Structures are given as structure tokens and as C-alpha cells.
Amino acid sequence: MSDMARLIEPLIPALRRYARALTGNAAAADDLVQDCLERTISRWHQRRDDGDTRAWMFTILHNLAVNRMRQTVRRGRHIELEDIDESTISEPAHQEDGLRETDIMAAVNRLPEDQRSVLLLISVEELSYADAARVLDVPIGTVMSRLARARERLRRLMQDDTAAATATPARPHLRSVQ
């Protein structure tokens, strides 16, 4: 048990961060992390002994989060699940990217879930491309193409925000997840 605790405990802050960023909601995120920890404890013996506990726990957490988000969408409480085609986004205005912290999280929340998760796992959690592919259960090529799309789309969203902010101040981008 102490062996298990020693491997799991240091990962909890990162798991909370990923869940929070993915769901955009602190309470829902901690519920997911709690579920993830319970599953990890009960399936500890099923862990691949050659594998990395971190990637394995992120896999469990990611699957729980995606299931939870899909349930929320089915119940109709999730207002926005946009997946606008890249081409429908207007040409970027040539201005400095506005990268204030609240802005970037609002923009990340506007990415489709599959792009958001890739971006967070790689940019923030620093998973290797191979580990991210394992967590998401997709080929590495898919990870790479989602990452490229996520970054480009985020860049354009940020540019649009900057452009919009100068025209109409304080345009809210809050995404409802409750």
C-alpha cells in the first residue's frame, strides 16, 4: 500500500490541474479526480508493471472526464459544444496576440474537447506524444494533427478576441459546464 501511495500521491496536483482545465469547473474536476483515485486503488493490481503510473492514471481520468462530459451533454445542461470548421473562422486580424491568463482559459474552453485534451496533455502536463496517444487511445499521427489544429485554432481565437476587445469591450466567453 505504501508503495502505491508513494507512486500516486505526487500525481494528484497534476491530475487536478488537468481535470480543472478540461471541465472548467473546480468541483466537477475534483469529483473526477476522486473517482480516478478510487479506480486506481481498486485496479492497482491490473497496472502494467512495465508501464508508467502517470500515463495510466491520466488515461483513467481522461476516460472518466469524457464520459461525464458526454452525459452532461445528453442531459442538455451543456449549452455549447461548438465544433466550427476552421474555414468558417474569419481571417485573423494582424494584431498582437492578447495572452492574458483569463483570456487564454476562455479560449481553451472554446476548443472542441478532443483538441483541448491533446493541447493540455502535451503543453501543460508534458506527456510525450506517445503517452498522449496511449491516454487518448488514438494513433500518434492523430495526436499530432489534433495538436496542430488546437494550436492554430487557439491562436486565431486569441487574435479574434484582441480584435473584438478593441471594438466591443468585455465580450464574455464563459462556457457553462454546470
Next chain:
Amino acid sequence: MRPILEDDLNAYVDGALDDARRAEVQAHLETHADSAARVAAYIRQRAALRAALAPVAAEPIPPELSLRHLLEARRPDRRVPWRMAAAAVVLLALGGAGGWSLRGPAPGQMMQHGIAGLAQEAAYTYDVYGADQAHPVEFKAEDKAQLVDWISSRLQRSIAVPDLTAAGYRFMGGRLVATPFGPAGLLMYDNGQGVRLGMLVRPMTIDKSARMAEHSNGAVNGYAWADQGLGYSLVGSTSPDILHPLANEMRRQIQQSI
């Protein structure tokens, strides 16, 4: 030089390129202003995202996520409330009435025969007992002789218990389990780090002798084979690379002992 791909630009942003390729990407960016502007934006984006989320990881962990609390909450509760006992009686009665309609494999799930069936049974059995914290085995390793007598008498074949200590796996013990083809013996091993393996053995009606074959149902991997009418499947939630040599070693020891 290989042409610069979008993947290279992203790997550059993530610091995931080796030195040689990084230099090539850098040279490319010096002559391609559009790519350079995009990459610069991605790098700023990555830094902003990390900065925005850093405070979450720095927060103290709330008590409901304390590992100690979660482990304490898992202690098995041995009380059986009367309601649950009563429900069990009702379910048994319903089972008696409805049982016939439930015979045979579920729709869309053919009952497997031969080695494939054995592999499936081994995976199911491992799912149940491999995960059990309270009573994974009925006879512990110290009662090995009794276990071997019991299984051998029910299978009407003498069975051997391979020794995997040299590979780091300790024999935990075992039990008799039910399969669609009659009783089978389950032997369990663990490596002291929470990784358990199960070996299922039973007499075969077909595939009395079969070469070793790999099987997997996603979470559980295994190797199954048959020799002199007895079928074996070694299963575990571990990689085939680890299981394969263990299965070979088991087969070798069994061939020597019988």
C-alpha cells in the same frame, strides 16, 4: 535534408526535437517569416496556458482527495444487512424461475470452444479473482499440497504448480472455478508489487494439444496452450512481452513434471 513538416514545428514548440532536427527547424524559421510568427505565437500560447494553470497544481489537496482517507474508506464492511439478505433470497427465487431463458451465451457472443474458450474463461476468472483484495485464493501457498489434491481430483488429472520465483513471481495459492466445460483450476502468482497473474488449467475436449497462442481482450493479456489433453492459459494485466517468457517457463516445468 528532410522537408520541414507541421509536426516538426509543433515538436519544436514542445522541445521534443533532437539537436540536429532543431537546428534544421531553426534555419527554416529564419527564412520563413509566416512559420516563424506562428511558432512564436504557439510558444507564447504554451507559456500562457501553463502560467494560467500553475496555481491549480499549487493548491493544497482537499481532504476528499487524500489517499489515506480513500484507503480507509475502502475497508471491507462485513455486515450483511437483512434487506440485502432478503433481496438475495428473492433474486435466487427469480433466478430459479427465469434461469432457463438465460441458458447459453448472450446474443452476439458465441460460446467459444477449444483454446479460444479456455482463453476467454481465463480472462473472466482473472477479472474476478485477480481483482479480489479479500480472498483472491481459497487455498494459500502454504496449503499447496491440499490445493493440488483438490484440483487434481476434480479434474481427474494430476496437475503441477510451476515455480516462477526465479522470475520474481511468488505463488499465492489457488482455487477451483467453474467453466462451461466443467471445473478448472486457477493458480495465482504475484510479484510483490501488486501485479498478479492467473493460470487456468482444465481438461480439453477439443484442442487436446495446441501450440501456444497469444490472446487479449484489451485489458487482460494471456498465452494459452494445450498439452496431453490439459489446456493452460496464463493471464495478467501486464504486457505480452512479460507474459510470454513466463508462459514458456511454465510449459517447460509442466512438461518435465508430468
